[in-house]
Amino acid sequence: MSQKVIINTDKAPAAIGPYNQAIKADKTLFVSGQIPLIPETMELINTGIQDETHQVFKNIQAILTEAGYAFEDVVKASIFLSDMGDFAAVNEIYAQYFTTNQPARECVAVKTLPKNVNVEISVIAWKA
Numbered sequence: 403m404s405q406k407v408i409i410n411t412d413k414a415p416a417a418i419g420p421y422n423q424a425i426k427a428d429k430t431l432f433v434s435g436q437i438p439l440i441p442e443t444m445e446l447i448n449t450g451i452q453d454e455t456h457q458v459f460k461n462i463q464a465i466l467t468e469a470g471y472a473f474e475d476v477v478k479a480s481i482f483l484s485d486m487g488d489f490a491a492v493n494e495i496y497a498q499y500f501t502t503n504q505p506a507r508e509c510v511a512v513k514t515l516p517k518n519v520n521v522e523i524s525v526i527a528w529k530a
Contacts, residue, residue, distance in 0.1 A: 405428060406427050411465060412441065413468065414441050414461040414465045416441075418516060423468075431466070431475075431526065432526055433527070435522040435523065435524040437458060437461075437516055438453070438520075441461065454520055455523075462525055466525075469527075470529075471527040476500070476526070477526055478506050479500075479505050479524070481496070481523050482511075482515055484515055488520060488521065489509060492521060505525070505526075
């Protein structure tokens with residue numbers, strides 16, 4: 403029988419809309435898009451794309467950990483950028499978190515993101 407479990411942790415930013423941080427459906431974890439919010443204060447990191455991207459990955463890691471997953475379990479990543487000129491810098495940070503078993507992914511530039519941030523990343527993880 404399949405099971406759907408809502409995942410939320412105070413170690414990642416609270417949702418800023420009508421959604422959850424993540425949903426686990428059987429062995430698959432769907433992590434909502436994360437932006438560079440500091441969980442404790444809900445303030446944005448805006449000190450450059452590298453710092454912003456690191457904060458996004460810290461938020462993703464907190465959610466993965468809460469659900470019992472790790473970056474090695476991520477099978478799909480979606481990156482949204484406000485400026486494709488940030489691609490190389492984001493890719494450099496991304497590679498620090500996905501050192502082995504890199505997931506499938508796409509990276510697209512969009513007109514605007516929530517709270518006018520420069521980067522948002524969502525992931526899908528799976529465990530046997």
